[in-house]
Amino acid sequence: MSQTIVIVGGGSAGWLTAGIIAAKHQAPANGAPGTRVVLLESPDVPNLGVGEGTWPTMRDTLRRIGISEVEFLRSCDASFKQGSQFINWQQGAGESYYHPFTPPSGYGQVNLAAHWQSSATETSFDEAAGPQGRVCDNALAPKTPQTPEYAFSLNYGYHLNAGKFVELLQRHCVDKLGVEHRLGHVDRITSAENGDIAALQLTSGETIHGDFFVDCTGFTALLIGKHYGIPFVSQRHRLFNDTALAVQAEYASEDAPVASVTKATAQSAGWVWDIALPSRRGIGYVFSSEHTSVEKAEEELAAYLKADPHLAAEQPGPRKIQFQPGHRETFWHRNCVAIGVSAGFVEPLEATALILIEKSAEWVSEQLPEDKAAMPIVAKRFNDVTRQHWSAIIDFLKLHYVLTKRSDSAYWRDHCEAASIPDSLHESLTLWRTQAPWLYETNFRIELFTAASLQYVLYGMGFRTETEGDRYRQWSHEEGIAQRLMRESRQNAETLIASLPTNRDLLNRVRGNQEAEKCSVG
Numbered sequence: 001m002s003q004t005i006v007i008v009g010g011g012s013a014g015w016l017t018a019g020i021i022a023a024k025h026q027a028p029a030n031g032a033p034g035t036r037v038v039l040l041e042s043p044d045v046p047n048l049g050v051g052e053g054t055w056p057t058m059r060d061t062l063r064r065i066g067i068s069e070v071e072f073l074r075s076c077d078a079s080f081k082q083g084s085q086f087i088n089w090q091q092g093a094g095e096s097y098y099h100p101f102t103p104p105s106g107y108g109q110v111n112l113a114a115h116w117q118s119s120a121t122e123t124s125f126d127e128a129a130g131p132q133g134r135v136c137d138n139a140l141a142p143k144t145p146q147t148p149e150y151a152f153s154l155n156y157g158y159h160l161n162a163g164k165f166v167e168l169l170q171r172h173c174v175d176k177l178g179v180e181h182r183l184g185h186v187d188r189i190t191s192a193e194n195g196d197i198a199a200l201q202l203t204s205g206e207t208i209h210g211d212f213f214v215d216c217t218g219f220t221a222l223l224i225g226k227h228y229g230i231p232f233v234s235q236r237h238r239l240f241n242d243t244a245l246a247v248q249a250e251y252a253s254e255d256a257p258v259a260s261v262t263k264a265t266a267q268s269a270g271w272v273w274d275i276a277l278p279s280r281r282g283i284g285y286v287f288s289s290e291h292t293s294v295e296k297a298e299e300e301l302a303a304y305l306k307a308d309p310h311l312a313a314e315q316p317g318p319r320k321i322q323f324q325p326g327h328r329e330t331f332w333h334r335n336c337v338a339i340g341v342s343a344g345f346v347e348p349l350e351a352t353a354l355i356l357i358e359k360s361a362e363w364v365s366e367q368l369p370e371d372k373a374a375m376p377i378v379a380k381r382f383n384d385v386t387r388q389h390w391s392a393i394i395d396f397l398k399l400h401y402v403l404t405k406r407s408d409s410a411y412w413r414d415h416c417e418a419a420s421i422p423d424s425l426h427e428s429l430t431l432w433r434t435q436a437p438w439l440y441e442t443n444f445r446i447e448l449f450t451a452a453s454l455q456y457v458l459y460g461m462g463f464r465t466e467t468e469g470d471r472y473r474q475w476s477h478e479e480g481i482a483q484r485l486m487r488e489s490r491q492n493a494e495t496l497i498a499s500l501p502t503n504r505d506l507l508n509r510v511r512g513n514q515e516a517e518k519c520s521v522g
């Protein structure tokens with residue numbers, strides 16, 4: 001069936017959605033009608049232009065839409081991200097833990113977390129579970145120059161320049177996937193008799209018709225919010241952060257190390273993100289305006305920048321971004337679906353925005369009905385899945401806060417107030433007191449975070465699962481395997497530290513070496 005999909009918005013959400021839909025529904029070579037994908041963006045409304053940390057899912061997304069990894073790394077000033085490091089979240093005394101992207105050894109067969117708990121080891125959970133934390137301590141890459149594109153020794157996503165990423169996606173979607181790119185500011189929306197969107201009226205006087213519309217208009221939420229009036233569900237009572245100060249920080253020298261994790265350093269009323277690209281670092285303080293002033297936040301951010309010897313002494317002033325943490329009540333209404341910030345946004349902890357865009361666009365591209373009569377059924381299913389994703393995101397982000405021992409500011413004390421903790425997270429925490437998170441956390445086939453992610457954060461924050469009666473040790477066959485896996489983690493760390501290049505060295509090679517693109521990244 002031939003149909004026209006109109007995507008409104010040319011930020012990361014718009015172009016990723018265009019790429020994912022166009023790659024799946026491109027017109028066949030035999031001239032049969034395919035799906036027409038039109039992306040319309042306003043020349044007057046700039047993109048958000050932040051959003052620089054991804055999950056490993058981005059490797060699949062890039063491959064799915066046909067972008068080579070070398071081209072991506074070069075065009076987007078991108079680097080490898082192997083997870084996140086949380087500094088000062090537990091006590092505020094210089095301590096840290098990792099949430100690496102590689103699941104614990106034996107994941108799926110042996111619940112290492114349970115055995116690690118009962119063996120009362122001195123080793124941190126992430127170190128017992130695998131080598132990635134130690135590799136990140138040394139700012140090493142997750143692979144060698146010989147490793148093929150998108151393959152790895154240790155699982156990884158990316159840090160990228162958001163502006164350059166949009167440029168690459170635009171080029172690729174238009175040149176390779178046949179997406180039609182239009183510039184125009186939507187002024188009015190024309191409805192069909194049944195309430196569907198029939199067309200968009202531009203300020204230029206032009207009319208854009210379509211069968212299905214994707215709202216990627218960012219905070220404007222033009223179609224889902226302004227046109228359809230779908231209510232916004234605030235999450236501010238759970239995740240307090242609503243303001244960010246962002247800086248594109250200069251390195252002190254060209255050979256400064258490029259960290260292979262996003263560093264998240266807790267502050268008095270929020271946390272500082274630190275994302276290392278080959279040519280600069282994206283650093284910002286996201287905080288709660290109810291708990292501190294912009295002036296105080298600027299001071300804390302300046303102190304962070306100043307304390308780092310790898311950063312230049314002078315840095316540009318920060319850009320301020322304000323947002324309402326929360327999401328829409330429903331996301332797909334009639335012939336319109338919202339993807340990206342128009343659908344919702346909460347603080348960038350754990351980089352949950354781009355992964356949700358990827359998952360939502362995939363879902364839409366796979367399930368978009370050919371028969372219009374099926375639209376309400378598909379919409380209901382999408383809304384159910386997306387609501388579950390939001391609930392999982394909120395619980396997962398809140399988990400980072402609720403186990404803190406910090407009481408040095410109202411911000412950290414308020415995060416531990418029972419009223420600010422979702423019932424679903426209360427319930428999970430009660431269960432996890434006696435059972436480590438495992439494969440049965442959800443019944444959903446498409447999940448954003450696995451039990452592995454929950455384990456890294458839970459035990460990184462010092463949580464104890466009391467395995468009464470030494471429940472897990474009774475399974476002696478597993479105990480032996482678990483002890484061996486934990487021993488091997490330490491040995492693997494030594495082997496990888498001796499063999500992996502630094503993140504900086506591998507990126508220099510990728511960026512400089514034109515010959516190697518055919519078979520590997522280096």
Ligand SMILES: Cc1cc2nc3c(=O)[nH]c(=O)nc-3n(C[C@H](O)[C@H](O)[C@H](O)COP(=O)(O)OP(=O)(O)OC[C@H]3O[C@@H](n4cnc5c(N)ncnc54)[C@H](O)[C@@H]3O)c2cc1C
Nearest residue numbers: 009010011013042048051053186217218340341348353354
């Ligand atoms: C401080 C901060 C840090 C972040 N860090 C991360 C991170 O590390 N990882 C991550 O995954 N995400 C992160 N995010 C989220 C990420 O930035 C967004 O998910 C991403 O940029 C997608 O934005 P978008 O495309 O939905 O909206 P935008 O980039 O705002 O794009 C909106 C588009 O809509 C168009 N538009 C608006 N009105 C009209 C109109 N009337 N007519 C036509 N077009 C219109 C605009 O021209 C623009 O092209 C962060 C966000 C913030 C605020």
